[in-house]
Amino acid sequence: MKILVPIKRVPDTDQRVRVADDMLHVETADMPFVVNPFDAIALEEAIRIREARSGDAEVVVIGVGGEEYEQELRTGLAMGADRACVVRCDTELDPWNVACILQQMVGRESPALVLMGKQAVDDDLGQTGPFLASLLQWPQATFASRIELQGEMLTVGRETDRGIETLTLPLPAVVTVDLRLNEPRYASLPSILKARQKQIEHVDVRELGVEIQPRLQVLKMESVFSQRRCQRVSNVDELLERLKAETKIL
Amino acid sequence: MPHQFNVTIDVIPMAHTTILTSSSTIAAAIPQWTREIFGNIPESGQIVFYVAAVVALGVFAWGMRKHWESWTIGSGSHTGRGAKSSSAPWPVMGQRLIREVLLQRRVLGRGVASIAHLLLFSGFVVLLIGTTLIAIEHVLAWLVGRPPTMPVFHYGWYFLIYEFMLDTFGVAFLIGVFLFFHRRWVRSTSLGHTAGDWLVLVAFLTIALTGFAVEGLRILHSNTPLPGVSFAGWLTARTMQQVGVTQENAGTFHLTLWWVHAICALAIIAAFPYTRLMHALAGMVNIALQPRQLGALQPLSIEDVEQTGRVGVSQLVDLQFYQLVALDACVECGRCTDACPAHEAGKPLNPKTVVQDIKRYRDDIMPQYKKNLSTSQSLAEFWDKSRPLCGDLAGTNLIDDATLWSCTTCGACVDVCPLRVNPLEYITDMRRHLVANGALRGSASQALQRSGRSGNPWGLPTAERFAWAEGLDVPTVDTHPDFEILYWVGCAAAYDRRIQKVARSVVRLLRAANVSFAVLGPAEKCTGETARRMGDEFLFQELAASNMATLAQHRVRRIVTHCPHCLNSLRQDYSQFGGNYDVVHHTQFLQELLAGGRLKLTAGASHTIAYHDPCYLARAQDETEAPRALLSGNGTNGVAAGTFIELARSRRQTACCGGGGGRMWFDDAVDQRAGRSRAREVVDSGAETLAVACPFCLIMMTDGLKAQDSAVEVRDIAELLCERLEGA
Numbered sequence: 001m002k003i004l005v006p007i008k009r010v011p012d013t014d015q016r017v018r019v020a021d022d023m024l025h026v027e028t029a030d031m032p033f034v035v036n037p038f039d040a041i042a043l044e045e046a047i048r049i050r051e052a053r054s055g056d057a058e059v060v061v062i063g064v065g066g067e068e069y070e071q072e073l074r075t076g077l078a079m080g081a082d083r084a085c086v087v088r089c090d091t092e093l094d095p096w097n098v099a100c101i102l103q104q105m106v107g108r109e110s111p112a113l114v115l116m117g118k119q120a121v122d123d124d125l126g127q128t129g130p131f132l133a134s135l136l137q138w139p140q141a142t143f144a145s146r147i148e149l150q151g152e153m154l155t156v157g158r159e160t161d162r163g164i165e166t167l168t169l170p171l172p173a174v175v176t177v178d179l180r181l182n183e184p185r186y187a188s189l190p191s192i193l194k195a196r197q198k199q200i201e202h203v204d205v206r207e208l209g210v211e212i213q214p215r216l217q218v219l220k221m222e223s224v225f226s227q228r229r230c231q232r233v234s235n236v237d238e239l240l241e242r243l244k245a246e247t248k249i250l
Numbered sequence: 251m252p253h254q255f256n257v258t259i260d261v262i263p264m265a266h267t268t269i270l271t272s273s274s275t276i277a278a279a280i281p282q283w284t285r286e287i288f289g290n291i292p293e294s295g296q297i298v299f300y301v302a303a304v305v306a307l308g309v310f311a312w313g314m315r316k317h318w319e320s321w322t323i324g325s326g327s328h329t330g331r332g333a334k335s336s337s338a339p340w341p342v343m344g345q346r347l348i349r350e351v352l353l354q355r356r357v358l359g360r361g362v363a364s365i366a367h368l369l370l371f372s373g374f375v376v377l378l379i380g381t382t383l384i385a386i387e388h389v390l391a392w393l394v395g396r397p398p399t400m401p402v403f404h405y406g407w408y409f410l411i412y413e414f415m416l417d418t419f420g421v422a423f424l425i426g427v428f429l430f431f432h433r434r435w436v437r438s439t440s441l442g443h444t445a446g447d448w449l450v451l452v453a454f455l456t457i458a459l460t461g462f463a464v465e466g467l468r469i470l471h472s473n474t475p476l477p478g479v480s481f482a483g484w485l486t487a488r489t490m491q492q493v494g495v496t497q498e499n500a501g502t503f504h505l506t507l508w509w510v511h512a513i514c515a516l517a518i519i520a521a522f523p524y525t526r527l528m529h530a531l532a533g534m535v536n537i538a539l540q541p542r543q544l545g546a547l548q549p550l551s552i553e554d555v556e557q558t559g560r561v562g563v564s565q566l567v568d569l570q571f572y573q574l575v576a577l578d579a580c581v582e583c584g585r586c587t588d589a590c591p592a593h594e595a596g597k598p599l600n601p602k603t604v605v606q607d608i609k610r611y612r613d614d615i616m617p618q619y620k621k622n623l624s625t626s627q628s629l630a631e632f633w634d635k636s637r638p639l640c641g642d643l644a645g646t647n648l649i650d651d652a653t654l655w656s657c658t659t660c661g662a663c664v665d666v667c668p669l670r671v672n673p674l675e676y677i678t679d680m681r682r683h684l685v686a687n688g689a690l691r692g693s694a695s696q697a698l699q700r701s702g703r704s705g706n707p708w709g710l711p712t713a714e715r716f717a718w719a720e721g722l723d724v725p726t727v728d729t730h731p732d733f734e735i736l737y738w739v740g741c742a743a744a745y746d747r748r749i750q751k752v753a754r755s756v757v758r759l760l761r762a763a764n765v766s767f768a769v770l771g772p773a774e775k776c777t778g779e780t781a782r783r784m785g786d787e788f789l790f791q792e793l794a795a796s797n798m799a800t801l802a803q804h805r806v807r808r809i810v811t812h813c814p815h816c817l818n819s820l821r822q823d824y825s826q827f828g829g830n831y832d833v834v835h836h837t838q839f840l841q842e843l844l845a846g847g848r849l850k851l852t853a854g855a856s857h858t859i860a861y862h863d864p865c866y867l868a869r870a871q872d873e874t875e876a877p878r879a880l881l882s883g884n885g886t887n888g889v890a891a892g893t894f895i896e897l898a899r900s901r902r903q904t905a906c907c908g909g910g911g912g913r914m915w916f917d918d919a920v921d922q923r924a925g926r927s928r929a930r931e932v933v934d935s936g937a938e939t940l941a942v943a944c945p946f947c948l949i950m951m952t953d954g955l956k957a958q959d960s961a962v963e964v965r966d967i968a969e970l971l972c973e974r975l976e977g978a
Binding site: 012079 | 559786
């Protein structure tokens with residue numbers, strides 16, 4: 001069984017993000033990057049599936065972008081991925097483009113399962129997974145907080161606003177994962193060193209025959225300043241009173 | 251009725267001998283002060299005894315050989331795996347053996363248990379030496395062909411002192427045995443116990459009682475001169491006389507009891523390696539060999555890791571020689587268990603159990619190990635197939651991850667162990683394995699990731715590292731390159747809003763005392779202390795290398811820090827990698843300033859202050875007095891204008907706040923943290939203010955006290971001093 005885990009590199013979530021001077025991008029100078037936390041959860045789940053099958057699974061991490069992806073893919077290998085592959089592409093991509101590229105990679109790798117984050121924490125678009133599923137004509141489950149694999153069937157608990165919805169779907173399938181699925185493991189330096197010995201495959205996006213035609217255009221990016229003010233109330237009754245009177249929430 | 255009993259010790263004072271001017275008279279008199287060795291024991295009996303002694307020594311040697319085999323499985327002695335062994339330097343070893351073995355310094359401090367051990371130990375040692383001297387005398391006499399009545403050296407004043415000493419320590423031994431019976435009869439839950447322990451004590455009791463009985467009977471039977479010097483034997487003799495023992499029938503009783511005495515003594519020698527008594531030998535070796543100071547860890551090298559593919563300890567074979575010896579040193583006395591803050595808080599950790607589990611596992615696996623030596627399977631393969639100590643995915647591991655993560659690395663277990671067993675090192679070694687194998691999850695692993703990425707466990711931007719100093723115009727190494735003292739701020743004071751106040755107070759105090767100082771500002775990174783104690787050795791080394799380069803660049807020699815963890819790391823961790831600095835804690839430095847009259851304080855409002863000793867200051871760095879000197883002054887040369895309260899657990903016996911060893915970064919609910927009993931202790935002490943000297947303690951104790959709805963204020967000593975600054 002092969003599991004494909006596409007990962008995206010995103011600015012370190014601990015850092016203060018600033019808009020670049022062109023008002024179209026995030027300032028990336030001196031910005032540390034990390035594996036998108038939701039993708040790390042997806043990778044952790046893939047490794048756990050392999051561990052539960054006593055190693056009878058291959059976990060492949062894929063990045064789409066420039067040479068700098070190497071670092072995040074190394075982290076993926078250090079966490080326990082078997083192989084890593086970067087699809088080299090220097091143009092800007094929107095979720096549709098990425099889904100098209102991943103469709104071709106699925107064609108090459110023919111995995112039984114694509115596991116990925118429900119969204120990337122940089123733009124929070126959350127479209128790549130569903131696009132990919134529809135391009136592949138595969139069943140999909142999004143926002144997974146529980147995944148069970150029995151034979152060729154997946155049982156997925158997905159987090160919705162109204163509670164946990166449980167789906168069963170046959171493989172192959174695309175599953176996007178949510179925060180509460182697991183806690184990703186820590187890749188320490190010795191495992192990163194070990195991962196250094198592994199090769200990272202390079203695929204040129206032109207080899208895949210995908211036409212990069214963005215459907216999404218960023219017009220302007222700006223920082224949002226919170227106008228939030230705090231007020232101290234003396235007791236719960238007063239709080240309820242004011243919520244009723246001033247906010248009309250209740 | 252033998253009249254010799256009227257001859258008592260006061261009949262032979264020095265005056266008496268000096269009156270006898272003829273030297274030949276003295277020479278004639280002195281040999282009478284002796285006793286016949288093996289007196290009343292027929293020659294055939296003597297031969298049987300020597301044969302039995304050889305058998306006992308053989309059984310002893312056989313047992314020791316088995317221990318030696320188990321001690322040498324690790325340290326890379328067979329497999330090339332594991333880190334290189336190191337040990338304490340020779341003078342340190344000698345000093346430890348005298349202080350800690352002979353003088354029993356680490357045994358003291360536990361009331362009756364300590365006294366019991368002191369008595370039994372000293373009795374045992376003196377009796378053992380005494381018996382050995384007798385054996386030497388007997389063999390020497392045989393070699394030079396002396397008759398039994400003409401000893402080589404066992405006569406005269408030597409004999410009198412010998413008899414007196416052996417009786418004195420015999421009594422000590424007997425009292426010790428009784429106290430140990432009591433200790434095992436009403437034993438505390440933390441004391442380990444087996445039926446074998448009763449057997450040993452019964453044998454000891456028999457040896458002691460028959461020893462005095464045999465001595466008494468010998469005095470009666472062979473009219474030993476000056477019997478009063480062997481006061482206990484003499485009392486026994488007199489008592490026996492009362493119940494009808496005579497010189498004539500004493501011989502039979504003597505022979506019988508002598509055999510009981512001899513068999514028990516030989517049995518103890520034979521049983522030594524197979525019972526808890528083994529702690530005496532293994533403990534001695536362990537005390538001599540334990541290579542590190544409290545608070546220091548064994549460095550790993552990345553080359554070794556690349557070569558062996560192994561990090562930390564996951565198998566017995568990864569343990570070092572002294573760590574395997576220490577398994578036999580542990581007597582399960584439970585001091586570590588009683589001192590462990592994680593255990594007290596109900597965490598799954600019990601330091602004694604960690605050591606004992608490894609020991610039992612070793613005992614179980616040794617036969618298989620030895621069988622394997624004669625097969626074709628390589629040892630590496632053997633260990634890979636055997637049950638791992640920790641971190642097994644299939645869950646067959648001996649020690650749970652949760653147990654290992656519970657440790658706050660406070661060092662209390664190591665500090666209280668009379669035999670220097672180091673449960674903490676097994677734990678940190680196994681943590682290294684867990685971390686390297688990706689077994690660390692959640693908030694704690696995030697703290698490590700953030701330390702690596704951003705240089706601080708909070709993960710906050712480097713650019714904001716100097717924000718704490720806003721408005722204070724704090725000199726940096728760039729603006730004041732000719733500074734004398736570097737103030738090491740640490741991550742907590744850089745990023746935590748509460749601890750920022752501590753750093754601001756320290757700066758004000760240094761200014762007031764006209765100290766030429768500077769800070770690194772944004773160039774400072776986490777020391778890596780937490781990462782190292784959590785088991786991420788190489789993240790620590792990366793951070794340390796970066797910091798050492800920064801310190802070298804600015805030619806830093808003397809460092810002041812308010813964080814005991816940074817202090818310990820800069821002192822003990824960095825020196826392992828060539829970073830040698832003169833590092834002092836801010837309490838030590840401020841006390842210097844105050845004593846030198848450079849810091850002027852005014853009297854202030856009176857309040858009641860208790861002081862909480864930080865583990866890494868009081869225990870790892872042995873500094874308990876500077877903070878007290880600062881706190882217990884009369885208001886002008888110190889802080890406590892009111893009352894200074896000493897908490898029940900103070901100085902080296904302090905109780906951990908629960909924040910060390912990376913525990914700060916585990917998301918424990920407040921009511922599950924180690925250290926909540928400490929908060930109760932503070933509340934019960936009646937203090938209005940709790941003075942601390944560590945950022946972790948400040949955070950943890952503040953939380954802990956809040957959880958108890960306590961109004962006790964937690965303040966760093968620097969903050970309290972700052973309030974008393976003249977003109978403040």
